[in-house]
Amino acid sequence: MQRAVAETRSRLECLGHTLIPFNPLQVAEAFSLFIGAVTVDGCRYLLNKFDADLECDGYASIMNMNRVPFILRRIIAFLTAPFYPRIAHVIRAMPRDTSELRCIYERIEIYRHKFVRAMVSSNIDALLCPVQVVPAVGHVYPMHLFATTSYCGIFNLLDFAAGTVCVSKVTEEDERMLADYPEDDLWV
Template identity: 90%
Template sequence: LERLGYTLIPFNPPQVAEAFSLFTGAVTVDGCRYLLNKFDADLECDGYASIMNMNRVPFILRRIIAFLTDPFYPRIAHIIRAMPRDTSELRCIYERIEIYRHKFIQAMLSFNIDALLCPVQLQKVKVGKAKAYFVPEYIVFSI
């Protein structure tokens, strides 16, 4: 890209933990029922069982687990607390998402960045009983 005249600038998104928390809150709005139904109907992936089982626990019990695990596993507690209790919390999450978007765009503009090229991530895809294939995901964002 540099040979073609583009300037590559390292960029670290602002407040990544906050962004992940907002994402978690937005996708678990219905108590994670939609995602649970999708994952239950699909092939089980290694590592997802513990995360998905946490979403089967009643909300108040999740908050108690978050409180108890906070001193030892603060990241897990943070994720559990990110799940909204009701539509009022969801509205707050949407407001915080809007604020985060503005911060993200301001951070990009402060570095004079026009587009983001995210690193390639390989996702393991299983097709029936065939071997697993690694499929690249390319993501490009622009203003």
């Protein structure tokens, strides 16, 4: 992904565009807000939609996690926090009631304003970033790569228009570089 972004940056600069570094604000907070907004009712609505549809391979584990009673989810988050803080953060992001949900919506509005102000103050018109942390994967893999939704989820949270353009293909060198990539994080 880094290579594709670097190549695209170079192409845009050759066309006369000015590109500057921009780090999205509080990404962990944004992802937490995204999860809270998607699971507004403890994920009951989504579960009902999935239960009424054909069963998809690979979706059972994440759907079963959302069937765990709310209090048990919070206990799991507490117990996993010292070892896997990002997983615990996501589990805690699900609102337990409408009061918590209203707070999430308020925080989303605040986050949107901060993000837009940061872009405006940096004179940024558009963002160049990968859609995911991985190239396109087969249909059964996304539910096993939950963390990758943070890349596109932030644009849903911000209510920004976003589009994708294929700029490169995975090369054999890209595949070789994966051999050095750590695989010990349950988050991915």
